[in-house]
Amino acid sequence: MHALKYLRFYEARGLTMERARGQYVWGADGRKYLDMHTCHGVAFLGHAHPHVIEVLKEQLETVSVLSTSFHTRVMDDMLDALSRVAGNGFEWVTLLNSGSEAVELAIKLARRATGRKVLVAFTGSFHGRTLGALSLTHNPRYRRAFEPLLPEVRFGRFNDVEGVEDVIKEDVAAVVLEVIQGEGGINVADEAFVRAVAERAREVGALLVVDEVQTGFGRTGRVWAHTRYGIKPDIITAGKALGGGFPVSAVLTTDYVASRVKPGDHGTTYGGNPLACAAVKAASEVLLTESVPEQARVKGEALMRALRSRLAGNPLVRDVRGAGLMIGVNLRKLPGPVLRCAQGKGVLLLKAGATVVRALPPYLISEDDEVWFVDTLTECLEGLAEGVADGVA
Secondary structure, eight states, X not given: OOOOXXXXXXXXXXXXXXXXXXXXXXXXXXXXXXESSHHHHGGGGOBTOHHHHHHHHHHHTTOOOOOTTSOOHHHHHHHHHHHHHHOTTOOEEEEESSHHHHHHHHHHHHHHHHOOOEEEEETTOOOOSSHHHHHTOOOHHHHGGGOSOOSSEXXXXXXXXTTHHHHSOTTEEXXXXXXXETTTTSEEOOHHXXXXXXXXXXXHTOEEEEEETTTTTTTTSSSSGGGGGTOOOSEEEEOGGGGTTSOOEEEEEOHHHHTTOOTTSOOOSSTTOHHHHHHHHHHHHHHHHTTHHHHHHHHHHHHHHHHHHHHTTOTTEEEEEEETTEEEEEESSOSHHHHHHHHHTTEEOEEETTTEEEEXXXXXXXXXXXXXXXXXXXXXXXXXXXXXXHTOO
C-alpha cells in the first residue's frame, strides 16, 4: 500500500518529540528541551496542565460532540469562568477553532454592524492565513501568491500618529490592530498611536477590532494587552493560550454589535463544542487561581532585564523588546543560525519578522529555566559575533 506523506507548511526542525509536560518537551532520544516556542504561544499554561486535562477528560466521557443549536451545562460553566477574565465592555462571546477564524468573523461582524466595506490594518500586521485574514496581513511574502484578496483594505503605518486620519476615513467598517505585533517582529505600539487610532475610529463610526490572538490571556502581563492603553475595543479576537492547549478561539463583542447579527450570518461545525467549552472554562480557572498574568509580568521583566544586561555590547543585537512573556531579540542578521544553535543546546525558540528571535515561554518557567535560556542565547550570539569578527559567518 502506498503510504501518504504529510504536507508541511512549516520548515521541519529535525526533531521527533515523544512527550511534553509543563515547560518541557522530550525528544525520541530522551533529551529534555526547554520550550520557548510553545506552538507559536499556544502552550502558555504549559503542556498538559493537570486542571485542563482533568476537566477535558471528564467532558470527553460525558458529551464531546454537539452543535451549539443545543444547550449544555458546560457552556454555562464556560461563560461563567470566562466572564471573570473577559473584562468590562463585552457582553457576548462566540467560540471558533483558530485565530484566523476569529478574525474572519470579526470582519463579518464589522461589515454587518456598520453597513460599510473598507477595512484598515497596519504595516507589520499578521492576522492569519485564510483569505479574509490574509487580506489584513501586510507582509507580501504571505500574500503575493494568493492575490487578489479582499480589495477594500487600506494599510496605515504602524506607530505613525500623523497618518491615522489619512487612512481611517468615514467609509471604514473596522480598524484591526495588534497592540504588540507578534509575527511582525514583537513591535510594541506607542500609547499615543493606539489612542489616536481608537479616537479616530470612534470619530468616523468605525469599529475598533483588537487582535489579541497572541497577546491575550495573560501573556503580556495583563489578561488583555490592550488594557494597558486605556482603550475600549468593540471586538477582540482571542486564541492560542485560550484553551490551555486545546484548539479554540473566541470573538468577544458588545451588545451594539451583537444586536445587528442575524441567524445564518455565520456558522461553525466544531466551534463552541463541549470540549472547547470545557477547555476554555478550565484555562480561565487556571488563569485566575494561579495569578498567571502577574507571574508573566514579573518573570518577563526579569527575563528582559537579564537579556539586556547580558547582550549589551553584542554587535549582532539591536534591541530587546516585548511585554510579559512575549519577548523579542532584534538582530542585525537573520535569526536562523541562532535558532539552530539554541535548539542544539536544548532551548526551542522561533523567529518573528525578518530578524527577531522570539521567545514565548509558558508562565511556569522557573529561575533555573530563565538562566538556561539567557545563558544559551548569550552563548549562541557571542559565538556568531566572533564568527563575524573572524570573517567566517
